[in-house]
Amino acid sequence: MKNETSPVAATIGKNRSGSNGGSASLPDTEATPNTPTSIPAVSKDTRRRVITASFIGNFVEWFDYAVYGYLAGTISTVFFPSSDRQTALLATFGVFAVSFFVRPLGGFIWGHIGDRLGRKQALSLSIVLMSVATFCIALIPGYGTIGVMAPVLLLLVRVVQGFSASGEYAGASAFLVEYAPAHRRGLYAAVVPASTAAGLLLGSLLAALLSSVLTAEQLNEWGWRLPFLLAAPMGLIGRYIRTKLEDTPAFRELAAKETTVKAPAFAMFRTYRRQLVIATGAVLLNAVGFYVILSYMPTYLSEELHFGAAESFLATTIALVSYIGFIFLTGIASDTFGRKRMLLTASILFIALTVPAFMLLDTGNFMVIVLVQIVLGGMLTLNDGTLPSFLAELFPTAVRYSGFAVSFNLSNALFGGTAPFMATLLIGLTHNQLAPGWYLVAASVVSLIAVLFAVETSKKPLQQD
Structure with a gap:
């Protein structure tokens, strides 16, 4: 790779004695390989702060992003004509899907920033954009007030959200993997999907609370806006924590050697096309499964199976x-048994069990529905808990952010963001409530094939160039 150094990279190379300085005597401390300008060792305390910053920042972004999915039923009433309920719901999920189409572009841009200027720089900017965009949703008047401008403004803000989210997951994963001890990269990277699920959890709790204590009229008039208003203070907290950390040892070593690349995306396509194809295919199960099981499910239970809204959110x-x-x-298991084995197991389980699980949802029994969702979620964690470390390990440091961001966001744009829309559309076209389950099975088959062509990455050192 060409020796190209950015101004920020040069600054990092000159200022190496910041908050990351730790004691080499700590059992969990690892020194970065010696370079002409040596990077300090990483202490346990530094790693704890990295985990906290990554968790909180990702939590904030995905709470912001997920609230829209959980309140889709209410949002469809507020922002679209209510003459046809299914059409309004399709329009709401259409806006949800369109915001994903900007994510591949965002993957290139955030990947460039993260690989060229540093992981910290990209993550600090992305959380600000997400928080501002989410806060703005709470301020948009409804269809009854400004007519067609309401969904137009909603779409514009959702596009900004999608652009911001495209840099978050990949950046936080690369950040953690590059700070983690070699034998614990899977566990450290699992913090990212865990924080994502925690953001979804808070969104689900708030949606359940609002559905329980407010009347339908109150929820439609003002109640739905409350979760979006939380975005501003939460985003400021997340940004503050992130700005207090130094960039990763791997990136600082790259900058010190003056081997950052001027155009990471082009370098990735030129040299790592095979890894990119494998990564994009491996993400497909995660993309569809995440949004069907964790985001779309309350709407599926209430709108298609006519389950109570509060009970749907509670489940x-x-x-x-x-x-x-x-x-x-799963993170621990992937460090023990390997990334490839975990990802293959997830795909096989989804192929075999998804449709029977969706059949059980139709029983209408609350405990059965909860158990089915727990089982489906547990199956998904085999993929979701392994994928961040797997994707980060596929690519070398110089293009790691770009490779992760482009593959992850391309698959999510085409199949993840469209999953709620496709599930609703397929049910409408086939009149079959099992259609979302079959869609998830198809995604699992593609992921299975992609992972079969991958090599095991867990037992190897991170690629440097």
Whole structure:
């Protein structure tokens, strides 16, 4: 790769004695390989602060992003004509999907910033954009007040949200993997999907609370705006924490050697096309499964199976609590048994069990629905808890952010963001309530094939160039 150094990279190379300085005597401390301008060792305390910053920042972004999905039924009433309920719901999920189409572009831009200027720089900017955009949703008047401008403004703000989110997951994962001890990269990276699920959990709790204590009229008039208003203070807290950290040892070593690349995305396409294809395919199960099981499910239960709104949210909330615990177990398991084995197991389980699980949802029994969601969520964690470390390990440091961001966001744009829309559309076209389950099975088959062509990455050092 060409020796190209950015101004920020040069600054990092000159200022190496910041808050990351730790004691080499700590059992969990690892020194970065010696370079002409040596990077300090990483202490346990530094790693704890990195985990906290990554968790809180990702939590804030995905709470902001998920609230829209949980309040989709109410948002469809507020922002679209209510003459046809399914059409309004499709329009709401259409806006949800369109915001994903900007994510591949965002993946290139955030990947460039993260690989060229540093992971910290990209993550600090993305959380500000997300928080401002989410706060603005709370301020948009409804369709009854400004007519067609209401969904237009909603769409514009959602596009900004999508652009912001495209840099968050990949950046936080790369940040944690590059700070983690070599034998714990899977566990450290599992913090990212765990924080994502925690953001969803808070969104689900707030949606359940609002649905329980407010009348339908109060929820439609002003209640739905409350979760979006939380975005501003939460975003400021997340940004403050992130600005107090130094960039990762891997990136600082790259900058010190003056081997950052001027155009990371072009370098990625030129040299790592095979990894990019494998990564994009491996993400497909995660993309569809995440948004069907964790975001769309309350709407599916209430709108398609006519379950109570409060009970639908409660079932999803219980499932999310178990999901967070499973995520960390999966991270540990992936460090022990390998990334490839975990990802293959997830795909096989979804192919075999998804449709029977959706059949059980139609029983109308609350305990059965909760158990089914816990099982589906546990299956998804085998993929979701492994994927961040797997994707980060596929690419070398110089293009890691770009490779992760482009593959992750491309798959999510085409199949993740469209999953609620496709699920609703397929049910309408086929009159079959199992259609979302079959859609998830198809995604699992593609992921299975992609992972079969991957090599195991967990037992190897991170690629440097």
